[in-house]
Amino acid sequence: MANRVYPLICYISRLTKRLNPRLMTGIILISFLILIALLAPLITWYPPLKSLVGKPFTPPNLQHPFGTDDLGRDIYTNVIYGIRTSLTIGVSSVIIALLIGVIAGVLAGYYSGIVEDVLMRLTDMTLILPQFLLALVIVAIFGQSFQNIILAIGIVSWPGIARMLRAEFLSIKERPFIEAARAVGLSDMRIIFGEILPNAIPAVIPYVVLQVNTAILVEAGLGFLGVGDPNVPSLGLMLNTAQQYLTRSWWMALFPGLVLSFLVVALNLLGDGLIDYMNPRLRKR
């Protein structure tokens, strides 16, 4: 047993030496949060969003570690499920943003001329609109459902990805190995997705992680302004309710707020650490 565990420890310690402390902390915190989100039904003992599981406005005690809110819902349960919601919305909206952003950026970067002009002006048009306001308008028009919120956040956050990918493509497509790929007769699609995209992806990874962060904040903001989906436990929505009772029950605002900050800090550390890690000039050998 011991001689199996030892190489593993060596491997991990070697890995940690290569990672910078911020990235390391980010990875640990995020894995912890993801674990909590996955195990939510096992570590809570009330159903989420169920009202009157306790007396309304109960301060933190053993049954309700974070207290209860105005409708007698258990805040601890809702916070744990709120992490789940935040991460789901963050990740899925970024996947939507990636789909749009990759297509737009890749086409604009590879084909110059009219394709590039049209796509880039479209990107600029989306970029000048304030992200949060645009998401607010989309949700207000199409309704406050979970899917609409994800779509809205996805639609407002693709331009950055498109711009970065286009810039990467512009420089990579001039490199000699692309010419070599043309010389063996490969098609445009193979060159774009097989040759250029794998070279361009490392540059956008940190940005994408930070974009998850922004998406979570936008969702919380929407919830805080009261346009979140009321059928899903959301940290933003909880903070919105809490502000009315801030003077009489502090726990309603404190715990969702703390957890939200924790989530954002963890993602920021991860994103920032990745920027340093991916940039060979900043990496210490």
Added chain:
Amino acid sequence: MFSSSKILEVSNLYVQYLTLQGIVKAVDGVSFSVGWGESFAIVGESGSGKSTLAFSVIRLLPENSRIVNGKILLYPENIDLVKLPEEEMRKIRGRRIGMIFQDPMTFLNPVMRIGDQIAEAIIYHQKCSPTEAKRKAVKLLEKLRIPDASDVVNRYPHQLSGGMKQRVVIAMAISCNPQLLIADEPTTALDVTVQAEVLELLKNLINEYNMSLILVTHDLGIVAEICDRVAIMYAGKIMEIGDVYRLYKNPKHPYTIGLLNAVPTIYKSKNEIAGIKGSPPNLINPPIGCRFHPRCPYVFDKCKIYEPPLIEISKSNYVACWLVG
């Protein structure tokens, strides 16, 4: 069997670059042909248009260039590569004409495994499964005498040495058994000892597969090593074409004579290398008459006004100089 028939014929080709300073006439009325199984060298100094010529055959010129006039015929079907649509051209590249590039360090994709890069063209042209293509890639590398080929296919370019990378580039070029191989200065980026190895390999491959070769280089030593015929280019024009033996033994054009004189030898000790005085002309405004006349030691009045055509001096030997004829 096919030694007398042609595989490629370039006739009266004009290629220009549009730049802010004006139109650069990089290739200006060039004609030559390459026979089946023949090794043809295009020699010239930097900026003489030799690489442009090679790249226009496979139609991989930069965006600011255009082929103004001329024909590039690929035999036996007589396809004119100048007029061929891009879709059709793609099928020719790799399968009919392979290309070996100058610098193997930059011509390999840094994030793809060696085997995948070689397999890519095989999958595209021969429509076989990825595992099959990968097996062929290993075979190709073994053929190119790369030790431990089955391990090398799983490596990335940065894990290989320069000579190995150049061999991978050659493997990519010959992966679909092209009949014509274009090599653009294939050994300039390599050490001299590795150069010899790669050349030897190239020579064997050409003989084994009966491929034709167009070698673009400025190294006259390489030419003597593997080529049958040579074209000497200067300022976008061919100055002299001939078989290697005749041209080295008995150069006719003053520029060829100058080039051969400029090569240092190990037999005679020279204190100085005999260069050709002056520098190549600006190809936006090339000199009137013979392009070489401002630097030519034998210049006379006719050279400054009339441009000499390629004059046949014997079978398949041509010289563009008023001194001959």
